[in-house]
Amino acid sequence: MQDDKTGGVPIRTVKSFLSKVPSVTTGTDIVQWLMKNLSIEDPGEAIHLGSLIAAQGYIFPISDHVLTMKDDGTFYRFQAPYFWPSNCWEPENTDYAIYLCKRTMQNKARLELADYEAENLARLQRAFARKWEFIFMQAEAQVKIDRKKDKTERKILDSQERAFWDVHRPVPGCVNTTEMDIRKCRRLKNPQKVKKSVYGVTEESQSQSPVHIPSQPIRKTTKDDIRKQITFLNAQIDRHCLKMSKVAESLIAYTEQYAEYDPFVTPAEPANPWVSDDITLWDVEMSKEPSQQRVKRWGFSFDEVLKDQVGRDQFLRFLESEFSSENLRFWLAVQDLKKQPLQDVAKRVEEIWQEFLAPGAPSAINLDSHSYEITSHNVKDGGRYTFEDAQEHIYKLMKSDSYARFLRSNAYQDLLQAKKKPESEQGRRTSLEKFTRSVVSSVGFLPVSFLLVFAVVVSSLVVIFFGVGGSPVLSPFHLPPFFCECLQLLFERWICKRASGSHCSRCTLTTQPQAWAYVLLVRGQEGWTPPSTALGAVWWVHLLQLPGKKAIELYHKINWLRTIADLKKKKKIQISPVKHCGSHAALGHELILLCRRLLLCAEGGRAAWVLVMWPRWRVC
Incomplete structure (x- = not known):
């Protein structure tokens, strides 16, 4: 670019009023030369390439630090080969201080310091205060030579x-181009290269830092150094390294x-209440x-259990069942x-030691020697990390043993399958309910039709053979029409299912029925007298779905009725039946209607029922 004979960039001396600007060229000439000799069609690309060359210091503007x-028409000048970055300069702060001092000694407008250079000079003067006289003497000598x-x-x-110094000590806000990889590669090829001094100052005080660090003498590579390097490289070969494919698989799986x-x-389920109108998240x-x-x-990892407050509580409850909650x-x-204030650390350390590790501790843990x-x-020191080793040992023990058994436990499996219902929906359970639920769960695989037949048969036998005072409520002659009606009900359910693919409105099952009460008029046999007969009615109530207060109230009412029955048997009170009409045929028909209205609590093919005695008598 500088050779005019081979078509380089034209370099000339520009004359102005009372002054001359020697050996300069314009930015337009450089851009045109790049487009012509490098076959660049876009001027912007040529400007960008020229900026990269200028940033390295090979071309620089004569009136700007950037x-x-x-x-x-901005004037540019080519850098001297002595100052090229390819010489791998690493100038010291001492050299920069000498350069700035030399600029201050010359009373010329073009050599005045910029604001950032004045600040750098003041900072270097404070850093090198002990040897500033030596730096000043070096600057004076350089000025005498330049004159x-x-x-x-x-x-x-x-x-x-x-x-040169604009490249190695750039203006604040500009990129330092001397930190390029080409220089680092050059240092790797020659790691014992001596740092050059611009002005020939080779004192031990030259360093990037004001702190005095003596320079290490240069020595040749010996056989021991080569052997150490070979040993290090062999160790690197034997070092276990993961393949990139395995790392990618692990990241994808995670x-x-x-x-x-x-x-x-x-999308989050439930939605974030801060960005939507749904507040389900707070309720959950x-x-x-x-x-x-x-x-x-x-179940992902043991850390997920420890991070979750509810997970820690469930895991602690499981450990208590295994007597290892300590x-x-x-x-x-x-x-x-680790989160305690410093003044409470020593006290807390002693408390932990006495509770878990001291001889005869109430909650001793199992540690290796x-x-x-x-x-x-x-x-003895009582620091925050006193129990670091013991904590790590207990962590590994729980992770390898207790955590695996926790995942296999029934408590975790029930939570995982969401079988447990909230406490408010469970209500008050009695021993009869628990027995009924256990029986129902054991026969849950049976079809609903079979359970319906079983319910009707058992209920009818209870009504017949556990009637009032040894007198059957339903005559045996009415059993055939009773079972015929039940079979008719089953047949109607089967027709509805075949026709519509699901149960019809008449056969609809519900999971939360109300407490239904059916009163059955009872007729005694001829010659029947009230004192010799017990209670004569049946009230069907589904206790499993009643709230706790209603169940307790009904329980007390049943006990009161049983007391009335005992008193009636002992002839201490007199009761009179409700006036009625009809015969055994009417009684059987009413019982059939009652059984047809039999309410089943069906959920996944399960059914449950309870019989409760209720009087149909007026107390006199």
Whole structure:
């Protein structure tokens, strides 16, 4: 580019009023030369390439500290080969201080310091206060040498020196191009290269930092150094390294596993109440039972259980059932110790030691001898990390043993399958209900039709053979029409199912029935007298779905009725039946209607029922 004979960039001396600007060219000439010789069609691309060359310091503007290329009449000058970045300069702060001092000694407008250069000079003067006299003497010597040079030569050299420091000590806000990889590669090829000094200062005080660091002598590579390098490289070969494919598979598996918990990938369920009108999330958080999705996350890793407050509570409850809850309590106590104020650390350390590790501790944990010795030694200091080794040992023990059994436990499986209902829906359970539920769960695989037949048969036998005072409520002659009506009901259900594919309105089952009461008029046999007869009616009530208060109230009412029955048997009170009409035929028909209205609580093919005696008598 500088050779005019081979078509380089034209370099000339520009004359102005009372002054000359030697050896300069314009930005337009450089851009045109790049487009012509490098076959560049876009001027913007040529300007960008010229800016990269200028940023490295090979071309620089003579009147600006910012090294950039402009396609206009701005004057540029080529850098001297001595200052090229390819020489791998690493100038010291001492050299920069000498350069700035030399600029201040020359009373010329073009050599005045910029604001950032004045600040750098003041900072270097404070850093090198002890040897500032030496730096000042070096600057004076350089000025005396420059004054002996020709005026034009001195003007060109001053601009080139300024451009050199603009590259290595750039203006604030500009990129330091000396941190490129090409220089690092050059240092790797020659790691013992001596740092060059611009002004020939080779004192030990030269360093990037004001702190005095003596330079290490240069020595040749010996056989021992080569052997050490060979040993190091062999160790690197034997080092276990993961393949990129395995790392990618691990990352993909992790992403897929947590995809449903990432709101950026899967919409949150329930929605965030801060960005929507749905407040279900707050209701779920307030509930005592965790969601199925939350419980599923506990199975990913042991850390997921420890991070979740509900997970820790469930895991602690499981450990209490296995008489090993002291492990988790110790781990939580150590975690809490790390968050305590400094004034309470020593006291808390002593409390943890006395509770879990001291001889005869109430909640002693199982530690190996090595961890116990280290912990015993650390207790004397009483720091936050006194129990670090013991905590790590207990963590590994719970992760390898207790955590695996927790995932296989019935408590975790019930939470995972969301079988448990909230406590408010369970209501008050009696021993009869528990027995009924156990029986129903054992025969849950039976069809609903079979359960219906079984319910009708058992209920009819109870009414017939456990009637009033040894007198049957229903005559045996009415049993054939009774069972015929039941078979007709089953046949109607089968027709409805075949016709519509589901139960008809007449056969609809409900999971939460109300407490239905059916009163059956009872007729005694001829010659029947009230004193010799017990209660003569049946009230069917589904207690399983009643709230707790209503169930208790009904329980007390039943006991009161039983007391009346006992008093009636002992002839201490008199009762009179409700006036009625009809015969045994009417009685059988009413019983058939009652059985047809039999309400079953069906859920997944299960059914449950309860019989409760209720009087149809008026107390006199």
